[in-house]
Amino acid sequence: MRSAAAFLKHVKEGTCTPRGSAGSPLALSHGFYNTVACFLQDRFKTQLGPAGPLLETMFDRFMEGRDPTEFSLREKAQFLAHGVVSGKIFDLAKPANVSIWKELSGHFARPEVKTMLAQELDGVVEPERRTFLMANVVCEQLAFRMFERFVKQLSSGNVIDSIQALSGITPILVVLAPYIYGFHSQAPSRIRLRQMCVDFTGSVPAPLQNRKRAWFTDTLEDVNGVSTTIRKMAAAAQEAGEDLVVVTSRKELTVDGIPIKNFRPIGEFELPEYELQKLSFPPILQILDYVQREGFTEIVISTPGPVGLTGVLAAKMLNLQMTGIYHTDFPEYIRILTDDRFLESLAWTYMRWFYGQQDTVFVNSEQYRRSWIDRGIEPEKLMILPRGLDTELFTPERRDEGFWSRFEPASRAPNALDGESQRVRLLYVGRVSKEKDLDVLAAAYRQLLDEGVPVKLCVVGHGPYADTLAELAPDAIFTGYLAGEELANAYASADIFVFPSTTDTFGNVVIEAQASGLPVVVSDVGGQRELVEPAVNGFVTKAHHVSDFATAVRELVTNSNLRLRMGAAARASVLHRSWPTAFRRFWAATDF
Template identity: 30%
Template sequence: MDSATTSTATRPPRGSDCPSSPPKRVALFTGAYNHIADGVSLTLNRLVEHLEQQGAEVRIFAPTVDDPPIDHAGSLVSAPSVPLPGRSDYHFTLGLSSSMRRELEAFDPTLVHIATPDLLGQQALSFAQSANTPVVASYHTHFSSYLKYYHLGLLESALWSYLRRFYQQCEHIYVPSTAIGAALEEHGITDGLRLWQRGVSTDRFTPRRRSSAWRQVRGINDNEVVVTFVSRLVWEKGLDVYARVIRQLEDRDIPHRSLIVGDGPAREDLERRLPNTTFTGFLEGDDLARAYASSDIFLFPSDTETFGNVTLEAMASGLPTVGADAAGSRDLVNHEETGLLCEPGNVAAFTEATRRIILDTSLRTSMGRAAYRRTQDFTWDAILSKMNRYYDQILGRSVSSSSERARTRSLAVH
């Protein structure tokens, strides 16, 4: 596919850049932007929208599809890509095409942000180094945790070696949680780490969205306890554990209703394994908010998350979480206060934790209220403003370095 640019914003004139405020032209490279609706793409779209509202120019280089599931923010340049075998919803980028390179050179970025350390990210890094442009990266996918799902554990050492070489060339590495930051440090990625958490729209995701009518349409009575999973339906999200927990609850006659929100390649198999579960398919916006708020417990066994956007949305909706004691949940869920954390993959532990909250109405209510209170600190405005400040730190240093080089050249001439 050849490169093509689509835009939702008009570029301000270059001459408007003020000397006291370094021009902010950000080139963002990512493997997920609008061709797939996942946590990475939604977060990056929010970031771009915020940056443009603050006066920055942003150009995004990412794979595209003819019928994208979400509208994109900013000016998007289509990156050549191919679907991954067996996972056509994910695309592997093929690097910078000649037309993309011309687009990039014409844009003349003052900062390069790489969100995926793939071939496109590697070539973007090389371009930035040749142009003496500062580079930052954000860490969205904990690649090593995915290897076990594809029986590729032998590649872990080589993977970390590659990631070390890649990220050591970036001035900042933005991590979504302290747990992920610690994991990177354990593997020798120590310089430039900065915390960039995720926010939640607390005006949308709120207990006030709870709807008896929404439940009734799906055959759920007001007195039934709904155990909910929300995510893309791929096995690395802990779906096997979820399915086994639900089956054990059913076998033990623990009263509950199972609800799965989302879509993906694992859905057909899940529907066979969980015939009593209600599947809503993909939901977004207010429909998604109602699904959360009309549930009672969020069961999310995934141990591959870097942050856990869905966990934060569930908590904002007033749900206690039963989650994996891993990076995605550990920074959000306070064990025994806002939910319960279990050993990753331990079906018995997840079953007992879920059973406990199902049967204890008082505990379920108190944990849900505590979860709601905890999320009030995670506003998108504060989270995205923090990233803007990180950019300003880098650009300020870049301008200072350029000024110093110019001053040195001037002194040498005179």
């Protein structure tokens, strides 16, 4: 082809065949790094002095995806010869040059770094990808160290110092900027392309339809409503033949049976003021690369933690549709756990920013939908998340009168002579933590016992408040975590479900109890109040009001006919729920 005109002539006539491989974010970034390196070598050759050839070789090895600090005997001899010929052999031994070499070689020589590099580069032959993976390992480890300092300072209440610690990540972002730019520049605006197709053809072609979604979450195998919802929805998607992959980052993962992509975390850290809960620092750019290569069309985000933030970055960088789910009222948790209004305000600021990035935000109840509207989220963005339930697993038919005796200490096992076995079972299921308002439950329980009301508290779950609750209710039964059929048996073998929490946005445990034929007693603050029809399938009591909560429980305990009638109504109220139905509604909500 001798000219541009000749080239265009062949294109117009159709006498050409497209060949070759398409560009990629990694190839673009690789070329950018090479260009910058050449410029720096030419511009600062004199300033680099005798270290120039060494740095040039190190950079070349790095761009080939090899350890930049491992040199052959021949290469070492060449460096020495260059120093002798140039007359600057002794300059190589200056403290500045030695310290740079010592830091770099020392880092790459660390056993954990070598092991990590070997794992990441195993089987990878493309220089661009090897370089990308190597840069990730080094930069993300450094970033995690900065983040650890941030968490430590924040845990100590030093907010200003924590922000300063986090600012140390900025230079790392500058170094990785070519990769970030490469991913963003290679991602077309799908919204604009869809609109163009509709304008010109009246339809959206398959490649631009929302057919493949990645669901980002920081929690997956923990015992909570978020994990349950994600696992059930993913299973329903698989059964329906839809393309949905759960993306997470955990050191160990035992969940199976659903499509999961688990990235080995750079490190883990504990959530301040929330014992027993760990979060992972994910390999951000590797996840970004995975989303780009797999061709996902939407990012769904369940948690505002590090993995959720990575999902936001992926959606923004790759111009993908983004859906957030507000599962947990973290600002309220922070208020209760820390009693610090400033931290609560910071949490709300962060949440407003985080969910403000989403194209669609699912909430669990009308109360939280109105709350987010009041906080500035556009009403058209907000939807109620469809929730499912396994009514075949959770059923009154599983009732076992001897179930609770297995958890009673031998020293106080129930027997018919003292009337223990005739006490009405009050059941709480969930995390045993301060933010669940379990102090209200314990106070109401003590009040009923003092009045001679025949009740027995049974607690299923675990958490940092367990020891305190055991002291407040010493005769209560504590089973620890239960799951599957054993959990379903616990529900069915109780008589009344008690749930005083004011921080839950929905309350999976409430509908599980209802499906098991239990009347429920809840507070009037939180999403769970919308699941209860007062005086029909349970009672809604004043938040944090011990006497009101105790009165509702007392009425159900002393009136067995009312208790049975409300239990039957409770099951009838949730029989329409199923996970396949919930998934279909969820999938269709953001389809186009």
